[in-house]
Amino acid sequence: MTTTDDRPLLEVKGLRMHFPITEGMMTRRTVGEVKAVDGISFSVARGETMGLVGESGCGKTTTGRCILRLETPTAGSIVYDGVDIAGLSQKQMVALRQRIQVIFQDPFSSLNPRMKIGQIIAEPMKVHGIEPDATKREARVRELLTICGLNARFADRYPHEMSGGQRQRVGIARALAMNPEFIVCDEPVSALDVSIQAQVINLLEDLREKFGLTYLFIAHDLSVVRHLCQRVAVMYLGRIVELADSDTLFDNPQHPYTKALLAAVPVPDPLVEQGRVFRPVQGEVPSPINPPTGCVFHPRCPIAVESCKQSRPESREIQPGHFVACTQVGLS
Amino acid sequence: MPPLLDIRGLHTEFRTSAGTVRAVDGISYSVQAGETVAIVGESGSGKSVGAMSILRLIPDPPGRITAGEVLFDGQDLLKLTEEQMRQLRGSQIGMIFQEPMTSLNPVLTIGRQITETLEQHRGATPAAARERALELLGLVGIADAARRLKQYPHQLSGGMRQRIMIAIALACEPKLIIADEPTTALDVTIQAQILELMKDLTQRLNIALIVITHNLGVVARYATRVNVMYAGRIVESGSAAAIYHDPRHPYTIALLRSVPRLDRPRQARLDPVEGQPPDLTRLDAGCAFRPRCRFATDACAAGRPVLAQAGLEDGHLAACFNSGSLSHTDQAA
Ligand SMILES: Nc1ncnc2c1ncn2[C@@H]1O[C@H](COP(=O)(O)OP(=O)(O)OP(=O)(O)O)[C@@H](O)[C@H]1O
Numbered sequence: 001m002t003t004t005d006d007r008p009l010l011e012v013k014g015l016r017m018h019f020p021i022t023e024g025m026m027t028r029r030t031v032g033e034v035k036a037v038d039g040i041s042f043s044v045a046r047g048e049t050m051g052l053v054g055e056s057g058c059g060k061t062t063t064g065r066c067i068l069r070l071e072t073p074t075a076g077s078i079v080y081d082g083v084d085i086a087g088l089s090q091k092q093m094v095a096l097r098q099r100i101q102v103i104f105q106d107p108f109s110s111l112n113p114r115m116k117i118g119q120i121i122a123e124p125m126k127v128h129g130i131e132p133d134a135t136k137r138e139a140r141v142r143e144l145l146t147i148c149g150l151n152a153r154f155a156d157r158y159p160h161e162m163s164g165g166q167r168q169r170v171g172i173a174r175a176l177a178m179n180p181e182f183i184v185c186d187e188p189v190s191a192l193d194v195s196i197q198a199q200v201i202n203l204l205e206d207l208r209e210k211f212g213l214t215y216l217f218i219a220h221d222l223s224v225v226r227h228l229c230q231r232v233a234v235m236y237l238g239r240i241v242e243l244a245d246s247d248t249l250f251d252n253p254q255h256p257y258t259k260a261l262l263a264a265v266p267v268p269d270p271l272v273e274q275g276r277v278f279r280p281v282q283g284e285v286p287s288p289i290n291p292p293t294g295c296v297f298h299p300r301c302p303i304a305v306e307s308c309k310q311s312r313p314e315s316r317e318i319q320p321g322h323f324v325a326c327t328q329v330g331l332s
Numbered sequence: 333m334p335p336l337l338d339i340r341g342l343h344t345e346f347r348t349s350a351g352t353v354r355a356v357d358g359i360s361y362s363v364q365a366g367e368t369v370a371i372v373g374e375s376g377s378g379k380s381v382g383a384m385s386i387l388r389l390i391p392d393p394p395g396r397i398t399a400g401e402v403l404f405d406g407q408d409l410l411k412l413t414e415e416q417m418r419q420l421r422g423s424q425i426g427m428i429f430q431e432p433m434t435s436l437n438p439v440l441t442i443g444r445q446i447t448e449t450l451e452q453h454r455g456a457t458p459a460a461a462r463e464r465a466l467e468l469l470g471l472v473g474i475a476d477a478a479r480r481l482k483q484y485p486h487q488l489s490g491g492m493r494q495r496i497m498i499a500i501a502l503a504c505e506p507k508l509i510i511a512d513e514p515t516t517a518l519d520v521t522i523q524a525q526i527l528e529l530m531k532d533l534t535q536r537l538n539i540a541l542i543v544i545t546h547n548l549g550v551v552a553r554y555a556t557r558v559n560v561m562y563a564g565r566i567v568e569s570g571s572a573a574a575i576y577h578d579p580r581h582p583y584t585i586a587l588l589r590s591v592p593r594l595d596r597p598r599q600a601r602l603d604p605v606e607g608q609p610p611d612l613t614r615l616d617a618g619c620a621f622r623p624r625c626r627f628a629t630d631a632c633a634a635g636r637p638v639l640a641q642a643g644l645e646d647g648h649l650a651a652c653f654n655s656g657s658l659s660h661t662d663q664a665a
């Protein structure tokens with residue numbers, strides 16, 4: 001028998017999210033589909049921070065939205081704390097809503113422009129009955145603002161009166177207001193300047209320890225991902241191509257795409273950078289509408305062989321906990 | 333050669349319920365054709381407002397440019413009529429905004445938004461505009477361009493929307509591009525691809541680029557000059573090498589120390605700039621960084637330091653009373 005504690009909090013299996021592409025104003029014919037997420041599996045342990053990285057448009061946000069059930073997956077299961085939520089109705093999801101929160105990529109469109117910051121943070125606490133007392137709620141709002149590095153006086157401002165980074169911190173405060181256990185962090189710090197970014201990263205770490213939070217952390221900044229995540233999954237065109245613990249992934253990347261990704265990170269040192277010859281990943285960025293056959297990375301892959309064009313590589317565990325979806329890794 | 337863009341004593345304010353926010357509080361800098369100037373700094377320090385002020389895109393009310401000159405090709409943009417300004421935007425000066433979702437029109441297709449610019453500013457025929465739109469999408473690395481042109485903004489990923497913005501800014505081959513966080517929403521490979529592309533364009537077409545970014549790696553690679561902003565002012569300015577290897581303002585030093593770096597061992601904990609960002613409605617007479625500054629002395633409360641030569645490099649400026657005595661062990665690199 002498994003107990004609650006050694007079972008992962010979240011287990012995603014064979015997740016697919018295909019969006020239909022329609023054409024024509026009247027008939028809305030389906031002319032194809034965007035394979036935004038195309039069969040991915042991973043799990044996240046309680047208290048862990050799992051990183052999700054990869055090319056723009058590879059399906060990271062869509063994966064997060066499926067877990068939040070803002071999308072209904074085309075296929076696969078999403079087992080959260082023992083319950084498969086992939087097939088739950090919106091009504092059945094209500095109970096879980098509070099436990100799974102999100103911090104969005106785009107801080108502007110996610111804040112109601114007509115509400116003051118204080119209301120924005122207090123509203124969900126009120127709606128979900130987390131803090132019914134108005135005075136306590138206000139105090140909590142001030143506390144949350146301060147935790148997130150904002151002056152408590154911002155409670156009386158409107159979103160448009162704040163900078164992008166300030167708004168992002170409001171988004172974090174709002175998510176924390178729900179006392180969640182799992183947070184999908186979709187680019188939560190990319191809009192922040194690095195000094196505040198460091199505060200927020202430390203904050204996310206502190207909150208994880210203090211409240212036993214679990215994060216799915218989506219980000220492009222690989223140095224932030226290395227710092228914050230225990231394990232990292234690398235996505236490419238709707239699939240996970242490599243998954244390993246953070247140290248292994250950054251010190252010993254195996255998939256050719258992961259290697260290319262790491263090589264593209266500029267370091268904050270002008271002398272190093274100005275001398276570095278940069279070779280971007282070869283070839284066109286493929287489209288999830290017409291993904292390449294076989295291994296989706298093969299058209300751009302420096303080590304591809306003929307068979308890569310035909311069959312989709314399965315994910316293999318090359319070391320305990322280190323998964324790579326490439327037939328050529330570890331051959332020589 | 334006179335600079336393409338010369339900003340002098342620019343002030344922009346917002347009237348808010350909490351008081352007057354002096355978002356841009358007297359900034360001056362210039363940009364030469366072909367040059368890349370990076371603006372870095374604290375969130376809320378006025379980077380975006382400073383950029384929007386150049387294009388006169390400050391919402392009024394509550395915002396207002398209260399003083400200064402913005403000389404572009406010798407003429408003061410602050411004196412142009414609204415109509416002249418409209419002509420200039422998109423044709424002579426391209427802008428890439430920080431939040432692509434709010435700056436793209438949600439009810440127009442991607443294709444329409446690109447072709448509209450070309451038809452308006454270039455007088456392109458619909459067919460020529462479409463041809464060029466396809467070419468531009470290719471240039472910013474978007475596959476399946478023909479199909480993407482028919483899609484709406486919400487159907488694209490964040491990074492794709494950002495690349496659409498870049499394509500629109502490039503459409504008319506402007507003399508100056510102002511890019512506000514152009515690559516924050518992008519993954520590093522596309523970021524690198526786009527920045528290399530922008531670098532190539534700036535050099536080949538002699539376009540000047542002002543890039544606002546939080547990414548110090550990007551700055552290190554692409555900037556010819558760096559302006560560091562804090563509380564509405566430029567507090568340090570110099571070449572990337574001077575700023576990174578001989579920072580002369582305590583905020584810059586703290587900034588450089590706070591980034592996690594892939595080229596260094598993983599730290600147990602990051603070292604952020606401690607303390608609260610300043611409330612711009614309540615700045616006192618002293619240095620705005622003083623409450624968070626490890627080097628502050630009594631003199632720092634008396635007045636706000638102005639930019640002055642600091643460090644060895646000619647034109648390396650810092651606004652700090654103690655910039656000459658910041659100890660070297662505190663530096664980032
Ligand atoms: N509602 C939708 N309808 C159609 N296609 C969609 C929809 N939402 C996302 N897509 C497509 O799914 C793919 C994955 O998008 P997603 O937003 O998940 O990418 P991402 O990895 O988060 O990218 P980024 O790093 O740029 O944010 C993209 O090709 C996108 O165009």
Ligand SMILES: Nc1ncnc2c1ncn2[C@@H]1O[C@H](COP(=O)(O)OP(=O)(O)OP(=O)(O)O)[C@@H](O)[C@H]1O
Nearest residue numbers: 161162163164165346355375376377378379380381
């Ligand atoms: N429309 C507005 N009304 C009132 N205040 C505003 C408005 N727009 C910006 N501000 C204020 O002006 C200051 C500068 O904002 P700006 O957007 O330029 O910051 P920024 O440096 O670009 O920050 P970020 O890195 O977070 O984008 C902030 O303190 C902000 O709160």
Ligand code: SF4
Nearest residue numbers: 619622625632652653
């Ligand atoms: S002037 Fe004083 S308070 Fe301001 S940055 Fe310099 S040392 Fe710090």
Ligand SMILES: [Mg+2]
Nearest residue numbers: 060061105490
């Ligand atoms: Mg995304």
Ligand SMILES: [Mg+2]
Nearest residue numbers: 164379380430
């Ligand atoms: Mg900004």
